[in-house]
Amino acid sequence: MFQTLIKHPLSRTLFVFSMICSVLILFAILLAPLLIPIIISFALYALLEPISEIFERHGLSRNASSLSVLLILVAVGAVCVSLLLPHLSAQLSTLQAQLPVVWQSITTMGNDFSRHITTSLSLDMQSSGITQHFFNQVDSWGKAALIEGSNMLISLSVLLVLVPIFTFFLVRDFRTFRNNLLDKLPNSSFEMGWLIYYRVAHQLQEYIRGIMIQSAIMCVITTIGFYILGFESPFLLGLVAGVLNLIPYVGPLLAMVLPMLLALGHTPVEFWMVGAAVSVILVAQLIDNVIVIPAVIANAVNLHPLVVIVGIIVFGNLFGFIGMVVAIPVISTMNIIYYGLYQGIKTRYNLNQKNHNS
Amino acid sequence: MSSQHPLWQNLFKHKEDRTSQVTEMWMDTPLFDKITRRECRDLVKTMHPRHYKKGELVFNSGDIGASIVLIRSGGIEIKAADKLLAELVAGDFFGEVALIIDEPRTADAIACEDSELIFFLRSDLKEWIKRSPKSGAQFMLNIATVLAARLRHTNILLSMQNS
Numbered sequence: 001m002f003q004t005l006i007k008h009p010l011s012r013t014l015f016v017f018s019m020i021c022s023v024l025i026l027f028a029i030l031l032a033p034l035l036i037p038i039i040i041s042f043a044l045y046a047l048l049e050p051i052s053e054i055f056e057r058h059g060l061s062r063n064a065s066s067l068s069v070l071l072i073l074v075a076v077g078a079v080c081v082s083l084l085l086p087h088l089s090a091q092l093s094t095l096q097a098q099l100p101v102v103w104q105s106i107t108t109m110g111n112d113f114s115r116h117i118t119t120s121l122s123l124d125m126q127s128s129g130i131t132q133h134f135f136n137q138v139d140s141w142g143k144a145a146l147i148e149g150s151n152m153l154i155s156l157s158v159l160l161v162l163v164p165i166f167t168f169f170l171v172r173d174f175r176t177f178r179n180n181l182l183d184k185l186p187n188s189s190f191e192m193g194w195l196i197y198y199r200v201a202h203q204l205q206e207y208i209r210g211i212m213i214q215s216a217i218m219c220v221i222t223t224i225g226f227y228i229l230g231f232e233s234p235f236l237l238g239l240v241a242g243v244l245n246l247i248p249y250v251g252p253l254l255a256m257v258l259p260m261l262l263a264l265g266h267t268p269v270e271f272w273m274v275g276a277a278v279s280v281i282l283v284a285q286l287i288d289n290v291i292v293i294p295a296v297i298a299n300a301v302n303l304h305p306l307v308v309i310v311g312i313i314v315f316g317n318l319f320g321f322i323g324m325v326v327a328i329p330v331i332s333t334m335n336i337i338y339y340g341l342y343q344g345i346k347t348r349y350n351l352n353q354k355n356h357n358s
Numbered sequence: 359m360s361s362q363h364p365l366w367q368n369l370f371k372h373k374e375d376r377t378s379q380v381t382e383m384w385m386d387t388p389l390f391d392k393i394t395r396r397e398c399r400d401l402v403k404t405m406h407p408r409h410y411k412k413g414e415l416v417f418n419s420g421d422i423g424a425s426i427v428l429i430r431s432g433g434i435e436i437k438a439a440d441k442l443l444a445e446l447v448a449g450d451f452f453g454e455v456a457l458i459i460d461e462p463r464t465a466d467a468i469a470c471e472d473s474e475l476i477f478f479l480r481s482d483l484k485e486w487i488k489r490s491p492k493s494g495a496q497f498m499l500n501i502a503t504v505l506a507a508r509l510r511h512t513n514i515l516l517s518m519q520n521s
Contacts, residue, residue, distance in 0.1 A: 179406070348418070
């Protein structure tokens, strides 16, 4: 009974899968300080590898094509920073100046609302206590966000140095490294290993390219929308919407928060503005779902929506914003590895059983 | 200085010899018809050499297949339902169907002596097609010709058996 259980393809798959997961988790713990630059570099590798292939097709060596890709990356980065940074910092200053007014306006609205409820329903809600608790909570979140933001600025300078270096070496050497690693597999699982790797790599590349294009399109659409509505920081709001779009399902909801708060901050409050701010995100989502997703991201990951939502919440709880962004590619990768292993192990098991019976 | 050092020279020579030899072997097959030697050589550098002991299984019928295999040295027996279908020697290739479709293998391949096999993976073929679409298309045409010839041969055998 115990022997049968050990030899069963499901238990064998679970054992091998757990070993792979353990090794990956161990690497993630060891490389924890470098995990973010490594993830960004892999995302850039997925984007830049086709460009490097084009250069190679035109006769450039691997070294020369990798160097050209690095130069393009640095040049595009420098142009983006020099063009966008002044606008972004100006809009950030505007937003910073707006926030106390918005805060004051929302506080007044909240107090008016609780007074209205108390008088109309003749209830003693101890509204001041509730409001105080709410504001204290929001205040602590705000402070935490500010500290995280300043930490991110420090990390940003490290990222600017590390990411181009990592990306260059990935473009130049990843194929050799991958070949050496996969050639270490035993003869019996050599082809299966390559097949699983290829499926994972193909799906991840499709997903990363798709989600980046999708986020850029979302950023453009929402920026235009907020500009037409007369928001004072349209580009910043568009950028936030684009970045938050990296998180499926939950991201668009989070993207609505900032423009809604800004719309509420207008004195006197114009509710049509709140509705219009939400509409911009909804219209962008509609365009995204009808045009962008079928064209660039369809079938990139084949996961049930419930798995996606639960995964985002769990990963977000464990690893914060980065966890929410990487949740889908990680779950999708694990899914392919598990089913690839199961398929291979089950085939071998069935053949052994057949040989044993005959 | 380093390139003249005997140790380095021998190391490179060994690798070069193997690449050249495998390139020539592939060029002798119909798969690389009308494809330049240089392109074939670049492709050979991405292929995967593996060593098998006598009696070791290369693949089973029903296994997931992902590559075509060239015999560099040694010999391979192809069997289906314990019936010997073919005995292949150095320079022969097998498993070409797996290069085209993602389906299980249809026969067993067993090393009948210590062998060195060169695996050309479907994923490497796809990368090559992206890099060199013209040569990739020619390769696909060649493989289609090989498969069509084998189908025709099987049809003739079947009709002879029936008559």
